[in-house]
Amino acid sequence: MSGETVLIAAFSGRSLAQSARRAGYRPFVADAFGDIDTKEAADDIRVIDGAMQTGFHTKQIVAALEDLSRASGSAPIGLVLGSGFEDKPRLVGALAARFRLLCSGAETIATCKDPKKFFGMLGKLGVRHPETQIERPSSPEDWISKRVGGSGGRHIRDCSGPSHSKPRRYFQQRLSGDRYSVGGLIDIPTSDGGRSDSYFATKQWTSPSLKHPYRFGGCVSQPVCDPNLLRDLVNIASRVGDELSLKGMASFDFIVSDGVPYLLEVNPRPGASADVLDDPTGNFFRAQMAAWANGEYWPGERTAPKAMAILHADRGPVILGNTPWPEWSADRGASGTVVPEGAPLASVFAEAATADAAEALARSRLAELEDLIYGHAKS
Template sequence: MSGDTVLIAAFSGRSLAQSARRAGYRPLVVDAFGDLDTREAAADFRVLDGAMQTGFRTKPLIAALNDLSRSARQTPVGLVLGSGFEDKPRLVAALAPRFRLLGSDAKTLAACKDPAKFFALLDKLAIPHPETRSDPPLDAAGWISKRIGGSGGRHIRDCSGHPHAKPRRYFQKRLTGARYSIGAVLTNQTGELSSFAASKQWTSPSRTQSYRFGGCVSKPAVDQALLAELTRISGKLATALHLVGMASFDFIVEQDIPYLLEVNPRPGASLDVLDDAEGNLFRGHMAAWDETSIVPHGPTVLLAKAIAILHADRGAVTLGNTPWPDWSADRGAPDTFVPPGAPLATAVASAPTADAAEALARTRLAELEDLIYEHAKS
């Protein structure tokens, strides 16, 4: 119900907190950054220093969530998880009975992120996907290595020479083509897509990270037949996995064939570009867990919207009093140290077309980079 208090935990809780605020909720946020715009959107927050480096740990996370719950004016209705839990089904299972998990459970998370189970399910459902294996290929040419439960593309490596099997990693045949994602809200009762929208994604390669996530844009110019196929596959898989609430389905389209790369059984990076001024994606997510609520029929968004991620590729930086533009997001507080290559901030843009929005967001990256480094502390 609008006006309720809700817990949010994610590596970066900013986009979820802002969506919750737009929907009328009071978000209580635990994340790894404590950015200025996260603090502004949150009714209260806790920062777990070092979580990006070590991952979320059970005791500190539960302690932070308990502290927020005790300090709140009203009991939170539940907990919404964002990024940072993809490889931690045991942690999700530990959180569920304590805070009423409003999202897919640990079993569903494991089904999405265990390569052996996930790609076997895709084969059973006749859904195209890149050739995937747990043991190293005999010929490494054209293969990549991924970390199980990895996100943001920073964990992906090109194979070379004679790769070796490593714990928590698997191998996949590299594909090239356009990258699309279907963002959806799924109802608790039927598992159907109550709303869905496409976004186009791109990478921002660095010298050591060739597949680093660079940004995404809504309302891409997608052939209607392709969009229908992306949606059909997403709905078919959502039902098989018993997904509930917000989820995203990532594809790469090569020679007109959509290959499914992964499913995120949580709000994805596209939340920023797919949500509207009323927070209808968050409203839909919450309604999916309340049998008395009607799930909204998706957000109303007229303009295309893009986000582009700025990384600290000029080198490590300690933030100063940056005069953040209105079109920036993930605004780090003064004295925040950002290591080289790490996400630094986000440029946001809207325009009548996806191409125009993407171009404007990319252009703003250079301005944002100059601004941050100019005001950095020496």
């Protein structure tokens, strides 16, 4: 394992690159940001200009990954995909034809992100989910619209506008309640020659704005959770994971309304919660390598509850200056980076004795970091 090179492609490759580095790998990253801390974790990086606005395109991402492969000095053992490929199974298929994928392939991604296939599968399994349909409901009150393959919650809208449905969008009945995610390490080899699954719950919250009322705000590990609810969440994740034949890192997002869990989506890749679930040995990345590349794996270290939260540029567009980034910050943009109003600006982390304390500390750090960034912004 030690020193092996691995390719990573994602909108933001920072989390995967850091986990890979902790696990002893040499990560070579293609992403859309080229943040300071991603460059620090990666052996080399290629930034795909415009990817956040238009998505990844085959020629650009293939050229970047082939260039990284040549620069690595030793043949990469494979390619791990993060966010940015949920709505592009054809692109994933094209990448699989050129690189050894160490993650779920096009068919699995398509099943997870196609509303008809995914919610039809849940119906056959008897797994509760919000009422979902492709056509716009005749009475749109209490319904939301989602983009197929969308992530981060920025694509979710309350139902409004024309009476016809839009391409690449579907409709779901709005539910209120607590948001949980179950991070899975699935089908991981064990020392006795068997395979095992591990599941970890996180609690999530939104950071609403007028334009993006459902955007993801953050999450915290080891939340206080009723044991029966936790058992139900894990049981659902396990059943759905088996049906999808998932391997390695995956996340299962729920909303719990009146004590009843409803499955919203499955990401057959590491979700945002990987940041708060990983450990100092790169446990999550090691698990991914063990599942897909027969790498070495041993149980991770238990850490204190950890929270992460995303800071958005809600004070207005900003050009980053020479920000003195705190050690608890992440996704640090280089000086001169232009961040549009409302876009993700950076992330914060916090650890504490309890999940509530970790969340409270993360939220207070958001305000501190916001003042710091805007105070050092370029005019």
